[in-house]
Structures are given as C-alpha cells and as structure tokens.
Amino acid sequence: MPSCRSCGGGRLEVFLSLGDLPLADALLRDPGEPEARFPLDVAFCPDCALVQILEEVPPQRLFVDNYLYFSSFSDALLEHARVHAEGLVEGLGPESLVVEVGSNDGYLLRHVAAAGVPVLGIDPAPDQADAAAAAGVPTLREFFGLDLARRLRAEGRRADVIVANNVMAHTPDLNGFVAGLAELMADDGVATIENPSVEELVERCEFDTIYHEHFSYLSSTSVAALMERHGLTLFRVEAFPDLHGGTRRWWVSRSRPVEESARDALAHEAEAGVGSAGFYRSFAGRVEAVRRELIGLVGGLRAEGARIAAYGAAAKGATLLNSCGLGTDMVEFVVDRNPHKQGRFMPGTHQPIGPPEALVEQRPDAVLLLAWNFAGEIMAQQRAYRDAGGRFLVPVPQPTLV
Numbered sequence: 001m002p003s004c005r006s007c008g009g010g011r012l013e014v015f016l017s018l019g020d021l022p023l024a025d026a027l028l029r030d031p032g033e034p035e036a037r038f039p040l041d042v043a044f045c046p047d048c049a050l051v052q053i054l055e056e057v058p059p060q061r062l063f064v065d066n067y068l069y070f071s072s073f074s075d076a077l078l079e080h081a082r083v084h085a086e087g088l089v090e091g092l093g094p095e096s097l098v099v100e101v102g103s104n105d106g107y108l109l110r111h112v113a114a115a116g117v118p119v120l121g122i123d124p125a126p127d128q129a130d131a132a133a134a135a136g137v138p139t140l141r142e143f144f145g146l147d148l149a150r151r152l153r154a155e156g157r158r159a160d161v162i163v164a165n166n167v168m169a170h171t172p173d174l175n176g177f178v179a180g181l182a183e184l185m186a187d188d189g190v191a192t193i194e195n196p197s198v199e200e201l202v203e204r205c206e207f208d209t210i211y212h213e214h215f216s217y218l219s220s221t222s223v224a225a226l227m228e229r230h231g232l233t234l235f236r237v238e239a240f241p242d243l244h245g246g247t248r249r250w251w252v253s254r255s256r257p258v259e260e261s262a263r264d265a266l267a268h269e270a271e272a273g274v275g276s277a278g279f280y281r282s283f284a285g286r287v288e289a290v291r292r293e294l295i296g297l298v299g300g301l302r303a304e305g306a307r308i309a310a311y312g313a314a315a316k317g318a319t320l321l322n323s324c325g326l327g328t329d330m331v332e333f334v335v336d337r338n339p340h341k342q343g344r345f346m347p348g349t350h351q352p353i354g355p356p357e358a359l360v361e362q363r364p365d366a367v368l369l370l371a372w373n374f375a376g377e378i379m380a381q382q383r384a385y386r387d388a389g390g391r392f393l394v395p396v397p398q399p400t401l402v
C-alpha cells in the first residue's frame with residue numbers, strides 16, 4: 001500500500017474500487033487500437049483527510065500524449081472564468097504578474113491580459129498552449145512544480161496572483177506543486193485554487209469524476225493541512241455548487257488574515273464528517289446502486305427497441321461508460337462540440353464521436369448526458385432535438401429520464 005501523497009501517512013483506507021479502466025481522455029483514432037488499462041482504487045487518509053487514487057500513470061501520458069480537453073467549449077465555464085479574471089485584476093496594473101498553472105487554451109488569462117496586466121500561462125498540453133499563444137497569452141509548455149518555480153524566481157519573476165483551476169488534483173507530486181506555489185508567490189501574493197469538492201462528489205454520487213488524471217479529491221480540510229506544510233494559509237473559501245458538480249475556490253497566501261468563509265468551510269466539513277473515514281464507507285454501495293439502476297434503465301430502453309446516443313466525450317463520460325459496461329450495443333454514438341474530439345472513438349467502449357448536430361439528424365430516442373455538469377447549457381442548446389421528442393438520461397445523482 002503506497003503512502004499518502006500529501007502527508008506521507010501509511011494508513012490509507014481504500015473505500016472504492018472501480019476496476020481496471022482505460023485512460024479517460026485517451027480517445028482512439030481507430031477502435032482497433034490496443035488500449036492500456038489501469039486499476040482505479042480510491043483511498044482516504046485518516047491522517048490528513050486527503051482522498052486519493054493509488055495508481056500513478058505518468059503525467060506525460062495523461063496530459064501530453066492523450067489530452068484533447070479544451071476549456072473553451074463551455075459557455076458557462078467561460079463566463080465563470082471571465083468573472084473570476086475581472087475580480088483578480090482589481091488593484092493590479094502593468095507592474096503586476098498573474099500566472100495561471102494549467103492555463104489550457106488561455107480561456108482565463110486572456111481577460112487578464114486584456115485588462116493590461118502581464119500574464120504567464122503554464123501548461124504542458126501542446127495544442128492548448130498553441131491556442132493560448134494565438135490568443136495573446138504567453139505560455140510555457142511545461143509541468144508546474146518546485147523546479148520551474150525556482151527557475152522563474154531566479155529570473156526575477158514573482159506572482160501577485162497564481163491561478164490554479166482544476167490542476168492541483170492532477171499532479172502526483174502534490175507537495176512539489178504547493179512548494180512551487182509558495183516559491184513563485186510574491187510575499188503579499190495570493191493563489192486561488194479551484195477544484196471539485198470531495199464532499200459533493202460523495203453526496204451526489206459523482207463517481208464518474210474519478211479517473212486517472214485526478215490523483216487527489218480535495219476538501220477544505222485536506223487543502224488547509226497541505227498548505228500549512230508549506231507556510232501557506234487557507235484564508236478564504238468560495239463555493240460554486242453548479243460548477244463541475246460542486247466546486248470550491250480555495251484562496252491561500254502567506255500573510256492574509258483568515259476570513260470567516262474559511263473558518264465556516266472547515267467547521268462545516270468537521271460537522272459533515274468529511275475528515276473522517278465514516279463519511280466514505282457507504283459510498284461504494286451507493287455507487288453500485290446507481291450503476292445497476294443506469295444499466296437497468298438503458299437495458300430496458302434498448303429492449304423496447306429505443307436507440308440511445310450520448311452527449312459529451314468528457315473524461316467523466318469514459319469512466320461512466322466503462323464502469324457500467326455500456327458498449328456500442330447499448331449506446332450507439334457520442335456527440336461533442338470540441339472538433340479535436342470528433343472523428344475519434346471513446347476509450348474502452350469505442351463509440352464514434354460526432355458533432356452535436358448528429359442528434360437532430362439521427363434522432364436517437366434518448367441521449368445519455370455524460371456531461372451532466374453542463375445540463376442547463378446543453379439542454380437549451382439541444383432544444384430542437386427535445387422539441388422533436390428526444391429525451392435526456394441524466395446519470396447522477398440518480399439516473400433520471402428528462
């Protein structure tokens with residue numbers, strides 16, 4: 001049993017095993033390609049409360065060789081980023097520096113740059129970094145960690161703000177990542193770290209958001225403990241209940257006084273039990289119930305002769321299809337707005353990926369909503385399909401036909 005990737009403790013308790021799954025973003029060019037599978041076991045650390053998977057697939061393989069995720073294909077996410085950027089640039093100017101780790105296609109920093117504040121993106125994904133550069137966001141094509149932070153600091157660069165959205169959970173070397181934040185952060189600087197919260201993941205049974213890219217599943221409790229080890233303090237917590245199934249924005253710094261929102265978040269998690277093993281013990285049973293119900297619903301529809309497609313070639317979609325064993329005999333094809341994903345095939349289950357227009361053209365009787373986190377946006381956009389009698393099947397927290 002490996003030790004905890006945050007505190008090094010040796011008492012990890014596995015509470016869910018999803019079996020051997022293919023890499024969630026490894027979309028195939030050819031359904032006959034050989035595919036690697038890796039175990040997906042999720043554990044809780046009673047010493048620092050961090051939830052984590054045991055498997056460590058090399059990040060190069062996850063985020064460089066097989067990564068077609070572009071942040072700019074959701075209007076809701078773009079709006080969230082724009083509002084965040086607007087808040088950050090208040091009080092900053094041409095002498096400031098905003099660094100984003102995991103800057104993807106420049107979806108956020110372009111707003112900061114447009115406000116006249118110098119920016120630096122850091123992201124190892126080649127096509128995304130190219131897109132960011134084209135949008136006016138200078139981007140280092142590298143993984144972030146202590147080494148890179150030291151190099152930047154040696155060049156005289158310190159960040160007034162570091163943004164890390166959906167990236168801290170994506171690193172196997174969590175302490176190296178946070179040590180890097182501390183190294184790069186100006187003395188009075190801040191970092192804002194966004195990630196889905198493990199509390200909602202468990203409560204809303206979002207088991208499909210567990211995949212090899214996500215090494216850690218964070219809570220305010222585990223983030224506070226991690227930061228303390230590196231001389232940083234969690235001083236503010238914001239909650240975005242609808243973003244990616246329930247997102248937190250954790251604000252950390254060296255020097256700012258702890259605000260009520262941080263104290264409240266920690267007190268709330270203590271009361272809910274997020275920092276104790278009991279909180280996770282019933283999860284595997286509830287995941288099993290959702291899987292059975294979804295398999296039953298899809299099987300029932302197919303038995304009646306219904307044709308079923310899916311919306312969103314999301315990483316979480318790969319977990320869902322594979323952990324439920326929903327192959328092309330059950331779900332015929334998948335649609336996605338991201339042209340980089342179109343023409344490819346889902347890992348493991350091999351559905352072909354086409355454009356969203358295929359729903360109106362092909363008229364499947366039901367569409368499994370793999371990107372359920374963008375339900376509002378997608379349902380509105382697919383009005384024509386719904387008006388023609390099409391139905392959406394939302395898998396979590398409870399499989400439901402809409």
Ligand code: JHZ
Nearest residue numbers: 069073074166244312313314315316336337338371374
């Ligand atoms: P989406 C991503 O996970 C990536 P994924 C990452 N692993 C992460 O940590 C989480 O987010 C938080 C498409 N789409 O973003 C775009 C449409 O086609 O929910 C995407 O391919 N039409 C870093 O991959 C997919 O759906 C639309 O209208 O699980 C959504 O994937 C919209 C809104 C999206 O997450």
Ligand code: ZN
Nearest residue numbers: 004007045048
């Ligand atoms: Zn730990």
